[in-house]
Amino acid sequence: MTYSPPSAQPVFVLVRPQMGENIGAAARGMWNFGLDRMRVVAPRDGWPNERAVALASGAGRLLDHAGLCDDVPSAIADCTYVFATTARSRGITVPILTPEHAMAQARAIMANGGRVAVLFGPERAGLENDDIARANAVISVPVNPDFPSLNLAQCVLLCAYELRRLADTTPPEVLDMAGTDFANLAEITALGDHLEARLDEAGFFFPEDKAPRMKRNLRQIWSRLPLTQADVRTLHGAFRQIVRWAEQKRDQG
Amino acid sequence: MTYSPPSAQPVFVLVRPQMGENIGAAARGMWNFGLDRMRVVAPRDGWPNERAVALASGAGRLLDHAGLCDDVPSAIADCTYVFATTARSRGITVPILTPEHAMAQARAIMANGGRVAVLFGPERAGLENDDIARANAVISVPVNPDFPSLNLAQCVLLCAYELRRLADTTPPEVLDMAGTDFANLAEITALGDHLEARLDEAGFFFPEDKAPRMKRNLRQIWSRLPLTQADVRTLHGAFRQIVRWAEQKRDQG
Numbered sequence: 069m070t071y072s073p074p075s076a077q078p079v080f081v082l083v084r085p086q087m088g089e090n091i092g093a094a095a096r097g098m099w100n101f102g103l104d105r106m107r108v109v110a111p112r113d114g115w116p117n118e119r120a121v122a123l124a125s126g127a128g129r130l131l132d133h134a135g136l137c138d139d140v141p142s143a144i145a146d147c148t149y150v151f152a153t154t155a156r157s158r159g160i161t162v163p164i165l166t167p168e169h170a171m172a173q174a175r176a177i178m179a180n181g182g183r184v185a186v187l188f189g190p191e192r193a194g195l196e197n198d199d200i201a202r203a204n205a206v207i208s209v210p211v212n213p214d215f216p217s218l219n220l221a222q223c224v225l226l227c228a229y230e231l232r233r234l235a236d237t238t239p240p241e242v243l244d245m246a247g248t249d250f251a252n253l254a255e256i257t258a259l260g261d262h263l264e265a266r267l268d269e270a271g272f273f274f275p276e277d278k279a280p281r282m283k284r285n286l287r288q289i290w291s292r293l294p295l296t297q298a299d300v301r302t303l304h305g306a307f308r309q310i311v312r313w314a315e316q317k318r319d320q321g
Numbered sequence: 322m323t324y325s326p327p328s329a330q331p332v333f334v335l336v337r338p339q340m341g342e343n344i345g346a347a348a349r350g351m352w353n354f355g356l357d358r359m360r361v362v363a364p365r366d367g368w369p370n371e372r373a374v375a376l377a378s379g380a381g382r383l384l385d386h387a388g389l390c391d392d393v394p395s396a397i398a399d400c401t402y403v404f405a406t407t408a409r410s411r412g413i414t415v416p417i418l419t420p421e422h423a424m425a426q427a428r429a430i431m432a433n434g435g436r437v438a439v440l441f442g443p444e445r446a447g448l449e450n451d452d453i454a455r456a457n458a459v460i461s462v463p464v465n466p467d468f469p470s471l472n473l474a475q476c477v478l479l480c481a482y483e484l485r486r487l488a489d490t491t492p493p494e495v496l497d498m499a500g501t502d503f504a505n506l507a508e509i510t511a512l513g514d515h516l517e518a519r520l521d522e523a524g525f526f527f528p529e530d531k532a533p534r535m536k537r538n539l540r541q542i543w544s545r546l547p548l549t550q551a552d553v554r555t556l557h558g559a560f561r562q563i564v565r566w567a568e569q570k571r572d573q574g
Contacts, residue, residue, distance in 0.1 A: 097475070102465040126468055159499045161549055168486065169493035209482075210491040212355040215379055222350070222478055229462075229479055233421065238463040240422035246414045296414055 078151075078174050078184035078231070079105045079135075080224060081143045083199055086112045086191045090220045091131070092123025094188070097225035099127035101232035107135040107143045112190075140187065140199050147185040149177045152203035153223050154195050155216050163205045170207040171230040186227055191220050248298040255300050260287045266307055331404075331427050331437035331484070332358045332388075333477060334396045336452060339365045339444045344384070345376025346474035347441070352380035353478070354485035360388040360396045365443075393440065393452050400438040402430045405448050405456035406476050408469050413450060416458045423460040424483040439480055444473050501551040508553050513540045519560055 080098055085091050085108065095106060111117060115136045124131055137143035144150050151170055165173065174184045187203060189195035200206065209218055209226055218226075251259070264283060273279035295303075333351055338344050338361065348359060364370060368389045377384055390396035397403050404423055418426065427437045440456060442448035453459065462471055462479055471479075504512070517536060526532035548556075 096468075096470070099468045100464050100471055100475070102467075126470060158497075160497065161499045161501060161551070162497055164495045164497050166486075166489075166491055166493050206497075210485065210489045211353050212485075214355075215349075215352045217349070217379060218353055222353075222475075225475055225478065226482060229482075232463065232465075233419075236419070236463045238419055240419050242417045244411075244413065244415055244417050244459075246412045248414060298414070 076178040077103055077105055078178070078186050079107055079144075079147065080227070081107045081109060081137075081140070081185050081187045082111070082220070082224075083109045083140060083143075083187055083195060084112065084190040085188075085220065088113055088117035088119030088121075089123045090191055091117060091120035092125075092127075093221035094224040095120070095124040095127040095130040095134075097221050098228050099130055100225070101228035103228050103231065104130050104133070106130050106133075107137055107185075109137045109140055109143050111136075140202060144185045144187070144202065146183060148182040149174070149205075150185045150187065150203045151205055151207050152187045152189075152195050152200045153207045153209075153227070154189065154200060155208065155211070155218065156194065158197055158200055160197060160200055162200065162203065164208050165205050167207055167209055167226055167230045168234075170205065171227065171234055173205070174231065175234055188220055188223055245296070246298075248296040251295045251297050251300045255297060256290050256295065259295075259300050259303055260290050262304055262307055266311055329431040330356055330358055331431070331439050332360055332397075332400065333480070334360045334362060334390075334393070334438050334440045335364070335473070335477075336362045336393060336396075336440050336448060337365065337443040338441075338473060341366055341370035341372030341374075342376045343444055343473045344370060344373035345378075345380075347477040348373070348377040348380040348383040348387075350474055350478035351481050352383055354481035356481050356484065357383050357386070359383050359386075360390055360438075362390045362393055362396050364389075393455060397438045397440075397455065399436060401435040402427070402458075403438045403440065403456045404458050404460050405440045405442075405453045406460045406462075406480070407442065407448050407453060408461065408464070408471070409447065411450055411453055413453055415453065415456065417461050418458055420460055420462055420479055420483045421487075423458065424480065424487055426458070427484065428487060441473055441476055498549065499551075501549040504548045504550050504553045508550060509543050509548065512548075512553050512556055513543050515557055515560055519564055 080094070080103065082091060082094060085094075088111075091108065091111065098104060098106060108115060113119075116131065120131055121128055135143070151165075151174070174186075177184055186207070187195060187199055189199065207227065209223065211218055264286065267273060267286075273282050333347070333356065335344060335347060338347075341364075344361065344364065351357065351359060361368060366372075369384065373384055374381055388396070404418075404427070427439075430437055439460070440448060440452055442452065460480065462476065464471055517539065520526060520539075526535050
């Protein structure tokens with residue numbers, strides 16, 4: 069073990085992983101969310117693993133720098149807090165956390181200078197009781213009890229996602245205006261005027277005693293919708309063109 | 322389209338998916354989090370898809386019941402609110418939401434009787450602008466900008482996970498007591514008494530003026546740790562055995 073993480077991110081430890089494809093997919097899942105500290109304990113098919121490298125495409129750097137360890141104790145020797153991921157309850161007295169709560173706790177521990185590891189078990193059997201007994205807490209993803217079969221790479225992805233989500237400063241909603249701006253009230257009013265004038269000419273507001281209400285309903289459509297200036301221009305053009313087409317029809321008729 | 326979702330969950334629409342494997346993995350990801358309403362628009366390799374079925378193992382029912390549609394409009398015809406998942410900004414005026422915020426919004430819409438669809442694009446190119454223009458909002462996963470390549474099944478998994486997480490009633494932390502209970506203060510005190518007595522005999526508390534502080538520090542270890550009754554019994558047994566071993570050594574010596 070020559071590898072030590074320089075910054076505050078947890079080490080993801082793949083314990084006795086079997087398929088190279090899953091190691092590669094796990095690397096991708098980590099890097100998708102900006103994590104790049106991986107350790108691999110006794111991978112079944114040796115190390116480096118060609119299929120892991122092939123699957124990691126773009127995240128291969130994680131595998132190049134991954135610490136290769138003989139056993140779990142040496143993989144977590146420099147860590148001060150260890151999470152174990154497991155689907156099953158094992159009869160060990162241990163706190164069981166949701167990924168969300170676990171990653172929030174990991175962030176708090178790291179903010180206080182602690183070094184965090186997250187253990188992920190082999191594909192088929194998961195972590196052994198001996199591995200879990202070394203952990204401070206267990207992470208259990210709240211899956212469908214009828215179908216709890218999360219694979220290794222999916223479990224890595226969800227933990228990485230949660231860590232990123234909790235740190236993320238992306239606003240929950242951004243409006244991509246695509247170069248235009250919302251129409252102001254004068255523009256909305258002018259659009260309403262335009263359509264109302266055309267419809268007045270066309271005899272739309274009938275009978276006369278219903279006209280005020282019909283006009284109000286029509287205005288309210290435009291007021292309620294978040295129209296952009298580009299939308300308003302498009303609709304003006306559309307109304308004009310319908311009138312032009314009607315006039316051409318009349319002239320032709 | 323004969324399929325209509327009976328309960329309040331969104332329809333996940335796979336738009337022109339390419340690899341059967343990814344369709345199968347998407348089905349698994351949905352079912353992992355209890356979602357089973359899938360529609361498939363113009364899958365490249367026809368329908369049903371053998372490789373999708375093989376990969377879906379355990380979630381094959383979703384594929385059996387998936388609605389097969391010719392195009393996006395027919396896939397979302399009965400929906401009242403449509404999200405499109407995309408990594409890129411497309412120059413379309415549209416709200417861009419995090420998965421978390423989008424799924425919270427989806428839940429609110431469904432709680433008011435609305436029917437929600439989430440569009441997922443084909444593996445390579447993603448959704449086309451024509452597809453996105455039909456959506457009310459875009460979901461963008463806040464990935465590592467250096468490595469934004471989430472695949473189809475991963476994107477489905479994260480959206481399904483977020484929906485489940487927001488609805489989930491799992492407490493953030495549960496302590497699996499594994500059949501024991503926390504030790505009470507009397508038990509902790511008795512454990513401290515036991516060790517202190519043994520150490521007194523062994524001449525541990527030296528020099529005498531430091532003894533009170535040493536005893537306090539030792540007590541505080543047990544008070545600080547969340548020991549169970551089983552832990553306390555184990556430690557009593559361990560202390561006793563060390564003494565027994567020392568006595569045997571002495572008798573043999």
